[in-house]
Amino acid sequence: MWEPVLGVLWTLLPLVLIGVLFQLAKAFGVASPSWHLAKAEVVRLKKEQPAGQGGLPDEAEIVLGEGGSQWSYFLLWNGQREMAAWRLIHAAERQMAKDFDDPRVRARLKRGLGELEELSEGKA
Numbered sequence: 001m002w003e004p005v006l007g008v009l010w011t012l013l014p015l016v017l018i019g020v021l022f023q024l025a026k027a028f029g030v031a032s033p034s035w036h037l038a039k040a041e042v043v044r045l046k047k048e049q050p051a052g053q054g055g056l057p058d059e060a061e062i063v064l065g066e067g068g069s070q071w072s073y074f075l076l077w078n079g080q081r082e083m084a085a086w087r088l089i090h091a092a093e094r095q096m097a098k099d100f101d102d103p104r105v106r107a108r109l110k111r112g113l114g115e116l117e118e119l120s121e122g123k124a
Contacts, residue, residue: 027074035073038085039064045092050099056092060085 042064045057063084065073097105 023075026077027071031074031077031079034079034082035064038082038089041089042085045089045096049092049096056088056095060088060092063088 038060042057042060045060049057064081
């Protein structure tokens with residue numbers, strides 16, 4: 001009488017265990033490091049940013065939110081917040097590079113552009 005029920009339970013138990021292990025690996029192996037790396041990059045960028053210039057790093061911080069303490073965020077994670085934050089971080093870095101007027105930076109940029117011209121179209 002109980003054999004069919006036990007058979008179903010023994011079939012479902014490994015599947016549930018695999019599902020739980022997958023969610024834990026995703027949360028602690030991918031989502032959490034990704035969120036913490038983006039958050040650390042925002043903090044670094046805010047320190048390097050000239051005083052009084054807000055904008056993109058603040059927006060990136062808002063986009064990231066407080067995902068570091070929300071279990072539901074990590075269990076339902078798809079990387080959308082981090083990708084949006086990285087887009088804002090890179091835009092802020094480009095803006096800071098335009099505003100930076102150090103001759104050494106300009107010389108390095110010209111050298112880098114020259115190196116790119118030497119590469120084939122596909123590699124460049």
